[in-house]
Amino acid sequence: MALVEVKNLSFYYPNGYQAVDDVSFTIEAGENIAIVGQNGAGKTTTVKMLNGLTKPSSGDVLINGESTKNYTTAQMARRVGYVFQNPDDQIFNATVYKEIEYGLKKMKVDMGECERRIKDAAELTGMTKYLETNPYDLPLSMRKFVTIASVIASNCDVMIFDEPTAGQDLDGLKILSDLNRVLTQRGKAIVTITHDMEFVADNYDRVIVMCQKKVIADGRTKDVFFQKEIMEKAMLKQPALVRIAMEAGMQEKTLDVKKLASYIRQNSR
Ligand SMILES: Nc1ncnc2c1ncn2[C@@H]1O[C@H](COP(=O)(O)OP(=O)(O)OP(=O)(O)O)[C@@H](O)[C@H]1O
Numbered sequence: 001m002a003l004v005e006v007k008n009l010s011f012y013y014p015n016g017y018q019a020v021d022d023v024s025f026t027i028e029a030g031e032n033i034a035i036v037g038q039n040g041a042g043k044t045t046t047v048k049m050l051n052g053l054t055k056p057s058s059g060d061v062l063i064n065g066e067s068t069k070n071y072t073t074a075q076m077a078r079r080v081g082y083v084f085q086n087p088d089d090q091i092f093n094a095t096v097y098k099e100i101e102y103g104l105k106k107m108k109v110d111m112g113e114c115e116r117r118i119k120d121a122a123e124l125t126g127m128t129k130y131l132e133t134n135p136y137d138l139p140l141s142m143r144k145f146v147t148i149a150s151v152i153a154s155n156c157d158v159m160i161f162d163e164p165t166a167g168q169d170l171d172g173l174k175i176l177s178d179l180n181r182v183l184t185q186r187g188k189a190i191v192t193i194t195h196d197m198e199f200v201a202d203n204y205d206r207v208i209v210m211c212q213k214k215v216i217a218d219g220r221t222k223d224v225f226f227q228k229e230i231m232e233k234a235m236l237k238q239p240a241l242v243r244i245a246m247e248a249g250m251q252e253k254t255l256d257v258k259k260l261a262s263y264i265r266q267n268s269r
């Protein structure tokens with residue numbers, strides 16, 4: 001049984017606009033998945049239905065085989081954590097420490113465990129030296145890490161990060177890449193929405209492509225990124241590595257720079 005089963009989800013906003021149309025996919029424990037697609041494709045609306053923030057107009061989300069309709073909000077908060085696209089929709093405490101602690105207190109996590117989880121989440125997100133800082137004294141890119149730390153501390157089975165790569169420099173991207181790896185090693189399922197295809201190529205095993213409210217591809221990242229028609233349809237730029245490999249006539253699909261370089265060296269002699 002899949003950890004999360006998304007079944008035929010559709011969603012209409014109150015103004016009648018349909019943002020999601022018959023979306024289905026599954027998520028297994030320990031999976032590292034990127035969701036990509038152009039602005040307005042329906043990515044945020046879809047993932048908000050995974051943690052119950054938004055109720056589907058039709059379709060269902062099952063967690064461990066049980067419909068989320070049967071879960072209370074508190075039960076959902078323990079299973080699926082969502083990091084908002086805009087951190088300012090989420091942050092309201094006066095220090096980074098209090099912000100991370102807030103959800104844990106609501107979950108009635110005992111003090112010792114609370115401290116342990118806050119320390120761990122702060123280390124993973126590079127927030128250790130800012131624990132006593134007011135989140136609003138940090139730049140937006142770092143406020144994003146405050147919200148990521150809150151979700152990591154909640155220790156949910158599934159963690160959804162909505163556009164964590166936006167505005168990050170190389171340091172920020174490295175922190176994201178490392179925490180993704182550590183969390184999946186711990187058996188967490190990580191779902192990341194991003195517009196950074198290079199980051200996806202380097203960090204995600206699987207990619208789900210959304211286009212005009214629907215999922216149009218779902219598979220191994222290299223298989224999806226080498227499908228020019230899919231990428232064009234979704235208005236996504238293939239990573240440079242993929243474009244060069246295709247131009248060079250490489251048969252094997254690879255996202256490994258060293259493999260591509262060695263192919264080009266061998267074939268240019
Ligand atoms: N509250 C709302 N009422 C009406 N339409 C909305 C509302 N929120 C979003 N939409 C519309 O629903 C569509 C999907 O929005 P959504 O935020 O899910 O897209 P997205 O793929 O996350 O895009 P982005 O990459 O820009 O974050 C968009 O056309 C958006 O304008």
Ligand SMILES: [Mg+2]
Nearest residue numbers: 043044045085
């Ligand atoms: Mg979005």
